[in-house]
Amino acid sequence: MLLLLLLTSAFLLLPWAGAGRIIGGWEAKPHSRPYMAHLSIRNVSGNSRCGGFLIRPDAVLSAAHCVAGKRKVNITVTLGAHNISKNERSQQKFHVDHWVIHPNYTKNHHVNDIMLLKLKPRAKLTKEVSYILLPSHKERVGPGTTCEVAGWGRTSQTKNKTSVLMEVNLKVQSNEVCDKYFKNYFHQSMVCVGDANHKKSTWKGDSGGPLVCNGKAHGIVSYGRKCCIFPKVFTRVLYFEPWIRKELRKFALQDLPDSPSSD
Structure with a gap:
């Protein structure tokens, strides 16, 4: 009987069994990703969470589908967090009342799935809170590149949740992989990512993370297939760099004294 219990315990702890992991990932070293933002989203139909990332002291990037189509949305952005269920001294919280969804975002196909949130006041840069750089035009990533993703999303395809930041390494896939599964996969504005062995992935709650x-x-x-963890589609940040810069200039204008407010 004891042997059976030990064997059962060992089975439950296998990585592919989803035991306390971000589907094949691991707990991040606390505050090793100081750009990570946690978005707590409340609206009339309930609460949800998303990820995001700081790109300058007054701006966080995330996914449009986190809020698009929801009524009476209230967003709280938390920076400097590791365990989001605790009030850590490193945390900075912002009640966001201004965000911009890409004007050509389409909900049904997650096209142009990008959103910019304005932080006011600006975040205080510390050891636990700092921004991440965006790529230049010379830094386009190709198939086979190993990248990192982190988030507070579910740790299995069921309803296992995490309070601590989890991370996982995933490879950029060829566009043909996502062409096979997604009708509206656009090479210019999207990146195909995942683990071809179907053991590692992002999942619900990780949306908006970098x-x-x-x-x-x-x-x-951004999105994936409801039934499976491979492949995943990410919004290609480099493609939206002109739009990001334009909106950031608007943010700066809004901070000028006596400047007109934008729509």
């Missing part, structure tokens, strides 16, 4: 390749944010967790 795909970090060579130390820069190349993608945003």
Whole structure:
């Protein structure tokens, strides 16, 4: 009987069994990803969570589908967190009342799935809170590149949740892989990512978090197949760089004294 119990315990702890992991991942070293943002989203139909990442002291990037189509949305952004269920001294919280969803975002197919949130006041940069750089035009990532993703999303395909930041390494796949599974996969504005062995993945609650390749944010967790963990589609940050810069300039104008407010 004891042997049976030991064998059962060992089986439950196998990585592919989803035992306390972000589907094949592991707990991140506390505050090793100081750019990570946790989005707590409340609206009339309930509460949800998403990820995001700080790109300058007053701006966080995330996924549009986290809030699009929801009524009476209230967003709280937390920076500097490891265990989101605790009030850690490193945490900085912001009640966000201004965000911009890409004007051409389409909910049904997650096209142009990107959102920019304005932080006011600006975040205080510390050891636990700092921004991540976006890639330049010379830094486009190709198939086979190993990248990192982190988040507070579910740790299995069932309803296992985590309070601590989890992380996982995933490879950029060829566009043909996502062409096979997704009708509206666009090469220019999306990145195909995943583990071909079907053992590692992001999952619900990780949306909006960054795909970090060579130390820069190349993608945003966007969508995948409901039935399976491979492959995943990420918003390609580099494609949206002109839009991001335009909106950041608007953020700066809003901070000028007596400046007109934007729509």
